[in-house]
Amino acid sequence: MKRLAHSLYAQVLIAVVAGALLGHFNPPLGEAMRPLGEGFIKLVKMLIAPIVFTTVVTGIAKMGDLKKVGRVGAKALIYFEVLTTLALFIGLAVGKLVEPGAGMNADPATLDSKVIAGYASAGHSMSTADFLLNIIPKDVVDAFARGDILQVLFFSVLCGVALAALKADGTRMLHLIDEFSHVLFRIIGIIMRVAPVGAFGAMAFTVGKFGIASLAKLGLLIGAFYATSLLFVVVVLGLVLRRAGLSIFKFLRYIRQEILIVLGTSSSESALPLLMAKLEKLGCSKPVVGLVVPMGYSFNLDGTSIYLTLATLFIAQATNTQVSFGQEMEILAVLLLTSKGAAAVTGGGFITLAATLSAVGNIPVAGLALLIGVDRFMSEARAITNLIGNGVAAVVVSRWEGELDHRRALAVLDDVDAAEEETYQAGHVDPDAAVPDEAGRGPA
Amino acid sequence: MTRLARSLWAQVLLAAALGALVGLAWPEGAVRLQPLGDGFIRLVRMLIAPIVFVTVVAGIARVGGLKKTGRVAWKAILAFEAFTTLALLLGLAAGLLLEPGAGMGVDPAKVDTKAIAGFTTAGKALGWADFLLGLIPKDVVDAFAKDDVLQVVFFSVLFGVALAALQAKGTRVLAFVEDLSALLFRILAMVMRLAPVGAFGAMAFSVGKFGPGTLLGLGKLIAIFYAVCALFVLVVLGLALRWSGLGLGRFLRYLRQEILIVLGTSSSEPALPLLMDKLAHLGCSRPVVGLVAPLGYAFNLAGSAAYLTLATAFIAQATGTVIGPWKWLEILAVLLVTSKTATAVTGGGFVALSATLTAVGDVPVAGLALLLGVDRAMSEARAVTNLIGNGVAAVAVSRWEGELDLVRARAVLADPAAVEAVTYQAGHVDPRSAVPDDLIR
Numbered sequence: 066m067k068r069l070a071h072s073l074y075a076q077v078l079i080a081v082v083a084g085a086l087l088g089h090f091n092p093p094l095g096e097a098m099r100p101l102g103e104g105f106i107k108l109v110k111m112l113i114a115p116i117v118f119t120t121v122v123t124g125i126a127k128m129g130d131l132k133k134v135g136r137v138g139a140k141a142l143i144y145f146e147v148l149t150t151l152a153l154f155i156g157l158a159v160g161k162l163v164e165p166g167a168g169m170n171a172d173p174a175t176l177d178s179k180v181i182a183g184y185a186s187a188g189h190s191m192s193t194a195d196f197l198l199n200i201i202p203k204d205v206v207d208a209f210a211r212g213d214i215l216q217v218l219f220f221s222v223l224c225g226v227a228l229a230a231l232k233a234d235g236t237r238m239l240h241l242i243d244e245f246s247h248v249l250f251r252i253i254g255i256i257m258r259v260a261p262v263g264a265f266g267a268m269a270f271t272v273g274k275f276g277i278a279s280l281a282k283l284g285l286l287i288g289a290f291y292a293t294s295l296l297f298v299v300v301v302l303g304l305v306l307r308r309a310g311l312s313i314f315k316f317l318r319y320i321r322q323e324i325l326i327v328l329g330t331s332s333s334e335s336a337l338p339l340l341m342a343k344l345e346k347l348g349c350s351k352p353v354v355g356l357v358v359p360m361g362y363s364f365n366l367d368g369t370s371i372y373l374t375l376a377t378l379f380i381a382q383a384t385n386t387q388v389s390f391g392q393e394m395e396i397l398a399v400l401l402l403t404s405k406g407a408a409a410v411t412g413g414g415f416i417t418l419a420a421t422l423s424a425v426g427n428i429p430v431a432g433l434a435l436l437i438g439v440d441r442f443m444s445e446a447r448a449i450t451n452l453i454g455n456g457v458a459a460v461v462v463s464r465w466e467g468e469l470d471h472r473r474a475l476a477v478l479d480d481v482d483a484a485e486e487e488t489y490q491a492g493h494v495d496p497d498a499a500v501p502d503e504a505g506r507g508p509a
Numbered sequence: 510m511t512r513l514a515r516s517l518w519a520q521v522l523l524a525a526a527l528g529a530l531v532g533l534a535w536p537e538g539a540v541r542l543q544p545l546g547d548g549f550i551r552l553v554r555m556l557i558a559p560i561v562f563v564t565v566v567a568g569i570a571r572v573g574g575l576k577k578t579g580r581v582a583w584k585a586i587l588a589f590e591a592f593t594t595l596a597l598l599l600g601l602a603a604g605l606l607l608e609p610g611a612g613m614g615v616d617p618a619k620v621d622t623k624a625i626a627g628f629t630t631a632g633k634a635l636g637w638a639d640f641l642l643g644l645i646p647k648d649v650v651d652a653f654a655k656d657d658v659l660q661v662v663f664f665s666v667l668f669g670v671a672l673a674a675l676q677a678k679g680t681r682v683l684a685f686v687e688d689l690s691a692l693l694f695r696i697l698a699m700v701m702r703l704a705p706v707g708a709f710g711a712m713a714f715s716v717g718k719f720g721p722g723t724l725l726g727l728g729k730l731i732a733i734f735y736a737v738c739a740l741f742v743l744v745v746l747g748l749a750l751r752w753s754g755l756g757l758g759r760f761l762r763y764l765r766q767e768i769l770i771v772l773g774t775s776s777s778e779p780a781l782p783l784l785m786d787k788l789a790h791l792g793c794s795r796p797v798v799g800l801v802a803p804l805g806y807a808f809n810l811a812g813s814a815a816y817l818t819l820a821t822a823f824i825a826q827a828t829g830t831v832i833g834p835w836k837w838l839e840i841l842a843v844l845l846v847t848s849k850t851a852t853a854v855t856g857g858g859f860v861a862l863s864a865t866l867t868a869v870g871d872v873p874v875a876g877l878a879l880l881l882g883v884d885r886a887m888s889e890a891r892a893v894t895n896l897i898g899n900g901v902a903a904v905a906v907s908r909w910e911g912e913l914d915l916v917r918a919r920a921v922l923a924d925p926a927a928v929e930a931v932t933y934q935a936g937h938v939d940p941r942s943a944v945p946d947d948l949i950r
Contacts, residue, residue: 194544201551206653227695
């Protein structure tokens, strides 16, 4: 019982089940629980920009070597590119094989596209040049004020490299940012105590609003998506992780708490800080984690990628739109770009999907209306796959850099419970992360 | 060859020339290079508000105080008024004497005004009370987020004066601001390496889009405008510098990198942070530079002022509108106000011109459409004149305050190459501004 009270993941699991039951047996009350889930996501989201900033800046500045940042960044980007392309292909293949939308015969004209007008305008198709220009903040403070993660990331990299170049003159500033980072992680620790409440509210709302039966209509799509995600995690990520010398199942058990938080809130952002702490604990190098995981939240959305191709094909099939092979390739090319910005816009994959459909052109954007009801149910699998994909990415890139403490990783994975208790009771003050006062930043 | 690799101004010059060539040879492709120029301008712009903040605060807190700040501000405004009024008169004189628009016989009713609709609606004149109220930020962070430089200056002055009044109690905050300043200028130095890329893209775009053909069409107007700008720089600014004890030729050579960046991107904004850094290095007092340069970007637009009177005269002549001497005085009075609201962004001068024509009433606003194609060609000269005018204003106000280190300034001007190297290698850590460590901990 005492263990139960202490273990965050058990609490979250119970909350999810309780929420689902409440939503099922008393839908109006379940719907009324929505603010609990939203509130929790807001609590976490408010900290994302500063946490990304402090982590990336201290990470890069401590690495103190521009070339190395460039190399880790390049390796991470290559890895992201390969994995998301693979995910896009798999989604496309499954969509063609299973044909989840076939036979729906939905007439685009009868679909009420008013509901989705808001989404479609937010995700107005972006050219590559605009996308790149928009990574540069209009103003530094503006990037933080709007919580634009890509812009914050861009400025953080500049800041980190500049601080590293300043050497001793930047020591005082680095100390300040490092202390700030500890305060932020402590705040996250406090917020995580209410994770079960958030998970309960989000679950009760979803089931209360859409009803368990509402799933049946689009069950096939959801089923196909879940199966594909599972396959992707077990087979693709499993093989990738095997090459790094670790077992995917043990890894999943190690990050189960983060997975459950994501399951409850259906936003992979909520688990970002916790995931980073855990990966460092696993033996990944801190600078690599600080760079790869936040970068991955913009560039390495495996689950979202699977979803995007699958959903695009689903809408095409449902509206009886013929898609030629050339058009499929065009969809892939467009998605390769749009899927990268998914995390930069609040609302994630759905907005990207709208942007993609309007960019490709011949698939009716109005078809999105079919997905509004079930998007919510798939966003969980999307978020979890993204989360696992980012965790694996950090491990693999660390390994690639020769900076994965392999022995430590094996040991930690074999004794997950001990590791977990330690992490959360200490409120994550990693002794390795503190800067030794006299040395400043090591050999300058 | 190694000199070229290290010298930013030479790279910018080369890149701009290359961009112009690409624009001539392959206009369709060159137009698509615009994001390179825009990207560079964005990179610098994102740093402007924080750099203005740290420069103003550190300057005032270290050497200033409320009394001095007020005195400097007054002197700066007087200098700005003198410069812009002279520029307005010079532009008007050239317009009336040389008559660039005479004999064109344009019927304003037949001009297609669709293309200028955006400018005419943006060019609403602002009342003085609104303008003053607009200086006060709604919220401190909001001023930074909106990138409103005047609001940032306003808050920074308050912050700096308060910090100066705190004396020893403010040491830690001041040290933090100066650390931040070192960090920001280091980031700026990194961004500036991309200046050649930005100049290349912007130049290729300008030439590719507007081409040599449009330039020839209104060649007389453009030639007159360039001559007016040159005259203004040589005579008015030259005299102001001479009064300060420095030579114009060397001063221009010292600022060649900034001038080239402005030429390449045809916007004076990307050079603001660099200009502030260089002026401080020249030996101008830091609080003066911190106040005068950012304020000058809003109020001391000499090039834009000359453009406004010249263009008004041009449109009046081209459309056959007769304007009496009294009306010209009225136009001048209006321009004294509207020329202050022209922002330093590319195309800002065009908006101000539209506001002026609207306020005056007699000269048809539709005449603006005549200038649309060549505005870009003239915005280069406008931006460069604005830049040099701001640099000279900072030097002159420093001198007026008796805070120009003349010995240092002359030495620096005599060997600008050495100075450029020093500024960027050290990431601008001014030894005079370093706070002794024992004071801090």
